[in-house]
Amino acid sequence: MNRPIYMNNAWYAVAWSHELAREPLGRRICGYPIVLYRTADGTPAALEDLCCHRLLPLSLGRIEGDLLVCGYHGLTFDRSGQCVRIPSQGTPGRHVRVRSYPVVERHRLVWVWIGDPALADPAVVPDLHWHDDPEWTFVGDLLPMNCDYRLVADNLLDLTHETWVHQTSIGHALIPACPIETTSDGGSVTVSRWILDHEPAPFWRFLMKRVRGYEGRCDRWQIVKFVPPCNVVLHIGVAEAGSGAREGDMSKGIRAMQLNSITPATADSCWYFWSFNRNFLHEDEELSSTLLTTSRRIFGEDQVIIEAQQRAMRENPAAATININLDAGSVRMRQMIDARRAHEPGTSRAD
Numbered sequence: 118m119n120r121p122i123y124m125n126n127a128w129y130a131v132a133w134s135h136e137l138a139r140e141p142l143g144r145r146i147c148g149y150p151i152v153l154y155r156t157a158d159g160t161p162a163a164l165e166d167l168c169c170h171r172l173l174p175l176s177l178g179r180i181e182g183d184l185l186v187c188g189y190h191g192l193t194f195d196r197s198g199q200c201v202r203i204p205s206q207g208t209p210g211r212h213v214r215v216r217s218y219p220v221v222e223r224h225r226l227v228w229v230w231i232g233d234p235a236l237a238d239p240a241v242v243p244d245l246h247w248h249d250d251p252e253w254t255f256v257g258d259l260l261p262m263n264c265d266y267r268l269v270a271d272n273l274l275d276l277t278h279e280t281w282v283h284q285t286s287i288g289h290a291l292i293p294a295c296p297i298e299t300t301s302d303g304g305s306v307t308v309s310r311w312i313l314d315h316e317p318a319p320f321w322r323f324l325m326k327r328v329r330g331y332e333g334r335c336d337r338w339q340i341v342k343f344v345p346p347c348n349v350v351l352h353i354g355v356a357e358a359g360s361g362a363r364e365g366d367m368s369k370g371i372r373a374m375q376l377n378s379i380t381p382a383t384a385d386s387c388w389y390f391w392s393f394n395r396n397f398l399h400e401d402e403e404l405s406s407t408l409l410t411t412s413r414r415i416f417g418e419d420q421v422i423i424e425a426q427q428r429a430m431r432e433n434p435a436a437a438t439i440n441i442n443l444d445a446g447s448v449r450m451r452q453m454i455d456a457r458r459a460h461e462p463g464t465s466r467a468d
């Protein structure tokens with residue numbers, strides 16, 4: 118049996134809030150088919166996306182008030198998954214139901230809990246508060262990826278790859294020469310790197326000029342924090358070289374919070390929710406548009422690499438790989454997921 122690759126008892130981002138309307142939305146999460154919809158008062162609901170009659174995905178049905186009606190023969194379910202109507206038949210028994218999932222809407226995202234419902238504590242939804250903090254302005258998107266979700270986290274936990282994958286935007290020849298520091302506690306893994314006193318990469322040069330009118334040398338930071346089940350919070354930015362950013366004074370620079378939630382769909386596909394949040398030029402719509410376009414292009418460059426990596430892994434299952442120093446964050450991330458998973462009862466359907 119393959120080793121399970123993801124935790125069950127965790128909140129997974131399943132959709133952006135704006136994706137969820139009065140239409141059912143089907144999305145596979147950790148191997149489970151899930152249908153999401155909003156009840157009449159806007160509350161999100163999450164049910165198994167399989168009608169218990171003949172397995173038509175309920176996402177092909179329609180919403181009536183707070184109820185979801187199967188699009189084949191009209192069995193109708195409430196948000197707890199209980200069937201409340203079978204056409205041409207009396208009241209359905211308690212056993213006529215589909216599974217429902219705990220669901221929470223927070224930080225512009227809808228989260229579901231696929232494990233034991235008794236453990237679904239909304240207090241432990243990952244902290245992505247920058248998404249709805251008025252001090253920060255959001256752009257973001259969803260990128261479906263054909264790869265093991267951990268490969269996306271690997272990519273984010275070692276930003277050295279920017280030098281080779283993102284040469285025209287955020288890559289810089291100095292990045293590989295600047296050491297990383299990797300730390301972890303019981304709940305997160307953090308990889309930090311400072312690139313001091315350099316001519317900034319094109320993306321950052323553009324932003325420093327636009328925001329601060331500054332065109333000189335910069336200090337740059339990349340502080341990358343992994344939080345299970347698979348969220349990666351990047352605090353990134355640049356400041357005028359030697360202005361004290363590393364010592365804590367970032368006032369002569371610009372900061373961004375680049376937030377990533379990577380949710381397994383199956384063992385080799387995932388949903389990549391990403392955002393770029395800035396605390397400057399909030400009203401600048403043209404800048405928002407530029408940041409959205411540039412970020413999409415950068416993540417598209419990652420997608421080409423990671424999906425090719427996944428194909429090579431699938432086609433060469435016996436091929437050996439090595440770890441290098443730069444993999445420290447990735448190794449600890451995988452250890453953390455494995456340790457959490459090992460303490461869970463049961464296994465997921467896709468294991």
Ligand code: FES
Nearest residue numbers: 168170171187190
């Ligand atoms: S398959 Fe859903 S009502 Fe028949």
Ligand SMILES: [Fe+2]
Nearest residue numbers: 272279282419
């Ligand atoms: Fe990248």
